Amino acid sequence: MLQLNYIRENKDKVVNLLTIKNFDASNIVNEIIELDDLRKATQKELDDTLAASNKLAKEIGSLYKSGQRDKADEAKTESSKLKLAAKELEQKFTEVVTSLNNKLIELPNVPHPSVPKGNSDADNELIYEEGSIPELPENAIPHWELASKYNIIDFELGNKVTGAGFPFYIGKGARLQRALINFFLDEALDQDYIEYQPPLLINADSGYGTGQLPDKEGQMYYVGIDNLYLIPTAEVPITNIYRNVILKESDFPIKNVAYSNCFRREAGSYGKDVRGLNRLHQFDKVEIVQIQHPDKSYETLEAMKDQIASLLRKLELPFRIVRLCGGDLSFTSALTYDFEVYSAAQHMWLEVSSVSNFENFQANRMKLRFKDKEGKSILAHTLNGSALALPRIVAALLENNQTDEGIVIPEALRSYTKFDLIN
């Protein structure tokens, strides 16, 4: 959520930048400012009424003490009137604040000026590419066939026990998962991240804090009986640690890493893009989250980008980095880099990581602040990225490394897998 004062002071800038996200904010921004004016006026009136009422209540106290009952009773009648007026004003105030908030929530984060215009992933800007696309033999097969050939991932079994998108990992498949998770975590620990194991279910306040609620409600699994949501990413619990927190400037940077299962309903997905590991309802991911001083968040974003690139390099996967265009950028993000690895048997790029700077958009919702040198409360910046999501990494590893002898495990992983070939 954008800050009210920021909107008031940068009205035209907000409207202009949001056109990059294909969002016409001209009306809503005016409505917001009008509602805020009304809010201020109503609050003034309410505060004055309450002040008068408080003053009277104090007088009644001393009137009783000095035994002036008649005067006290008179004042009581007066006070009752004020109370009624205050109640009406309060109701009006609540209504105004509620509609103001509802409007504010509709407004997406303002994109960074470097974000290109565009409507879809076709308009994303390629900024980096590394590694050569492997030439596979004629008989190369996609990962879902490799998975059953070597009996390492069983999608059918998942269908039976749960449903589509919930595979079983078996034998070396399961061990590969565990190896990747540990590899990713260790790499983050080398970069001075603190490791967390978060809850996998979160309450509505947390969903709201990072922006999954209210607009992406349908993408989360919901446990109605306890009013909890399954996390779509560890970003949600890890960032919400800092909900309603006031940090010290010396706390920066906060660097957290967490492995978790992620649960996504992916309502509306279908077709070849969801084959095999390409899109799952439950998957594994190691997530990095940083809380940073506003002056340093873009520097941090670049560092996180480099960190993720180094993971893919160590896994010897060909990858590219794109800067998301306005149309592809999420509601809450100001700037996002997507990482894609080349899946040689599917002949396509698979998105394996997203690293984003949310600036103070999440922090404003969460009231995540820090005290600057003058003691003023300022919103912090939040960033996160996948480092990395497993399924598509596994898909690319299986496909790109297939040989007649079996699937070759990259060097960097062998101390974790304790095997160098799946056969």
Added chain:
RNA sequence: GGAGAGUUGGCAGAGUGGUCGAAUGCGGUGGUCUUGAAAACCAUUGAUCCUUCGCGGGAUCCAAGGGUUCGAAUCCCUUAUUCUCCGCCA
């Protein structure tokens, strides 16, 4: 799941209807002293919003929400949560 007791400022902890945004201690910050540090002493130390050019003034917040009252941290209701005991259990 059942019974009981709690939830107060960064922390500990007082406060059971009016002068309480809240004693006291610790911690934090600034200062005195000191070559420096410690100790001691002094001062200061919550958040949000409205208003004012500024000084300042006002409102709200004692887990959350609602109620009683002229007036609520204090009384009542609901919810969340913590602890103790019982039950169940990896």
